Amino acid sequence: MSIDDLDSEFELDLRLTEENLDELYDNAPCGYCSCLPDGTLVKLNQTLLTWLGYSRQELVARRCLQDLLTVGARLHYETYCAPLLLLQDQVREISYQLQCRDGRRLAVLLNANLRRDARGEPLVVRVTLFDITDRRKYEQELLRAKAEAEAQRELLTVKNAELLRINAELDNFVYTASHDLKQPASNMVGLFEELKRTATFHDPDAAGMMNMFEEALRQILSTIEGMTDVVQLQRQPDQGPEDAIDLHSFTQDIVRSLQAAATADFVLDFAAVPTLRLPRTSLHSILYNLLSNALKYAQPGRRPRVLVSTTLTTGGPVLLVRDNGRGIDLHRHGEEVFQLFRRFHPEVDGSGMGLYLVRRLVQQAGGRAEVDSVVGEGTTFRLYFPEA
Incomplete structure (x- = not known):
């Protein structure tokens, strides 16, 4: 590449950076407006006009900044934002809603600076507005999800308490049942032992049936003792040092x-x-x-x-x-x-x-x-x- 070509490319790059400042202001990705200390609008960029659905002639010198806000936002601006501007010459990141011409509401984030004249008197307020519709939706979704999570947690807490109550009642039932059954079952074992010792059976199948009955009794006692052990384990999770x-x-x-x-x-x-x-x-x-x-x-x-x-x-x-x-x-x-x-x-x-x-x-x-x-x-x- 020759030196002339380099110079030509450099000149082309410089031309690309020569932007029209008015065009930048009008088509910025955020809304700009300027107003008098009382809020009377004196200048708006095209981006803000497009958001609102108004023409420039309908707003400049005819409407105030407060008129573009919803009722709640207007009250906040007049009682908080405007006095704060007079006090410290700027406000940052205040969330408001704009009232559009067709009735829509647009969530915005407002930044404002107060310019004063040579005598220190308020001259003009410069306002920058950022569309935070998507951010607001995201925040609302987070709040909704949080509320649902809290509701689920409360529901789980209630259900957990109910399950604990049911488990305690079941433990008491099993423990009482196993305790009450153990003595009769033990008595049956003793009676059966006495029966085997004293009784005589002539039926050839009696011995097998006696063994089956004895095995059934042992199984009953084993199950009852196991139930008691399980309940005691549930009731006493701390097994000692x-x-x-x-x-x-x-x-x-x-x-x-x-x-x-x-x-x-x-x-x-x-x-x-x-x-x-x-x-x-x-x-x-x-x-x-x-x-x-x-x-x-x-x-x-x-x-x-x-x-x-x-x-x-x-x-x-x-x-x-x-x-x-x-x-x-x-x-x-x-x-x-x-x-x-x-x-x-x-x-x-x-x-x-x-x-x-x-x-x-x-x-x-x-x-x-x-x-x-x-x-x-x-x-x-x-x-x-x-x-x-």
Whole structure:
């Protein structure tokens, strides 16, 4: 490119910057007007006239700035904005509504400056108006959304209080029912034992029926006791002070208390995390339920083997209980494992409450429970606890 070409391009750029000031004023993206101290309009740009729907002749020297405002805006301008202008010569970002010729209302943001003459007397007010229709709609939408959110929150508060009341009533009902049923059921067990001891039955089917009845009684008592445990857990979320529990000795004590422990192999490995800070009653209930289940649901024909261990993750300690038992079909029952009254091996005695209690106790400690299982191979429970 030659020097002449550069000069020509430079001259062209300069020509592009030579704008007509009157055209800039008239077609600015905001409204401009000038008025006398009493509000009489003396000059308006075309943008403002277009917004309002008036001609220049209809407004200049014939109408006041206040006449362009809605009633509420006019009152505010005369009692607040105009005195403030006289006091400090400017006002900034005051939200008003303009009254258009066709009855529409236009939301604007007003900025104004008061110019004075050489003697300091008010001379002219220069006003800039910005169309904030979209902004106003957005603000109104935010207010509407906020009001809806507050209404929903109040509704949820009411519903939550109602649910708490219903849950409390259900807890009282279950606790009362389980308490009232326990004694009659225990009496039935005693009477049945006495019946077996003293009565003679000549029917060859009597022995089988007696066994079925005895099994039904045990199931009733187990369910009643489980219901009582669940309600007590609901009523007493605080299981007592947290202790730094030595897992090895604590777990050994639980293993010794299990009747079928002698027929199983237990492997305890707490090298990674030797202690856990939990309420002793909570940890006892967790381990007792998991270890007794490992024995109860052992695979027929295979000696039970149970591994209880700990690992340490970035989130905190993990307690693992792994067995080689019957396993659970997680494809069918994965969502139900920790739910109340869920049983996956009907041929084995149980109330369906143990795993529910385990998960609730772990959650109360701030953790979570997970399970992996393969049918016929075994089950692994992982209990994640927060870092102490």
